[in-house]
Amino acid sequence: MARIKERYLLINILTPTYSAKPLPTDVADVLHIHQPVPNTLTTRSVLGGIQSQMSALFGDLGSATIEANAIVKYLSKATSTFILKVRRSHYRLIWAALSTMTYLTLSTGERKPCTFQVVRVSGTIRKAEQEAMRQAR
Template sequence: MVRIKERYLLVNILYPGELGTKPGVPDLVVLNQPTTDALTPQALLRGIRAEVANMFGDYGAGAMEGGSLVVKYLSPATSTFILRINRAYYRLVWAALTFMSRVPVRNGKPCTFRVVHVSGTIRKAEEEAVRRARDLCFAVRDEHSGKVEDPLGNLFGATTKRPTRDVAMRDVSPDEGECSDAEMGDASDG
């Protein structure tokens, strides 16, 4: 028996058009603000299927039929959702999400759909969602306390300046302390 191969896409809904519009509110909070409660899994699926059909025509529309696209998790509070899609077609959905520019509800706000993780199991997708939410909380706290120069650096993976460790190195002469493979027990893979 053959198992059906699927992919899980972890997607964040971001609102970059509203950056800098709310003084006193950290930019990360504005960028990751909650999505309207009118966004339901059914509305999200309708919007994604329409975008796939628009971009890829009959081939894309046929690929999305038969229950191959399912919303497994949707959180309007964190603007995050997880999609389950057949492994052969996950790139179609990813491309369609990239080109979607509004929340798929009536009078939806302009937004950006960002695929942040692709996984073969829902467990790994959920773990990544929890890790990203925790990192976002720490980034907002650091930005609010004034520790961060670039407000989006922590979210998008910019490297932070970490203190370097001093490492002592010395040259070893062939006479003192270098062991042969026979002395090490010949730990080869073969």
């Protein structure tokens, strides 16, 4: 019997912070890592956002890929990280969709601007969890 091979993607959600006073580098907005996300962010809203981006980039193939294969295994609202489980043959397509996403739609319908950073791609969830714990320290 053949085993289904999967990949686990550890992803950071980077949110912009707008400051009223000008920064020394003349940059208006800065991305922050591990800034808490709202409590209205759910695994369903994360998967829905990825699915809509996959559909926009790759059409029906992309939409079917995310529907059948992707599962959010872990979502931390405090550190704004999540682990996504996908099939090994499709993880590059999902990574491309994550790289081009600019916002998330929360369960309340509000759009939150953000960027996704894939930190680690692993064959086991244990290594992805170890990296998440290392970053949380």
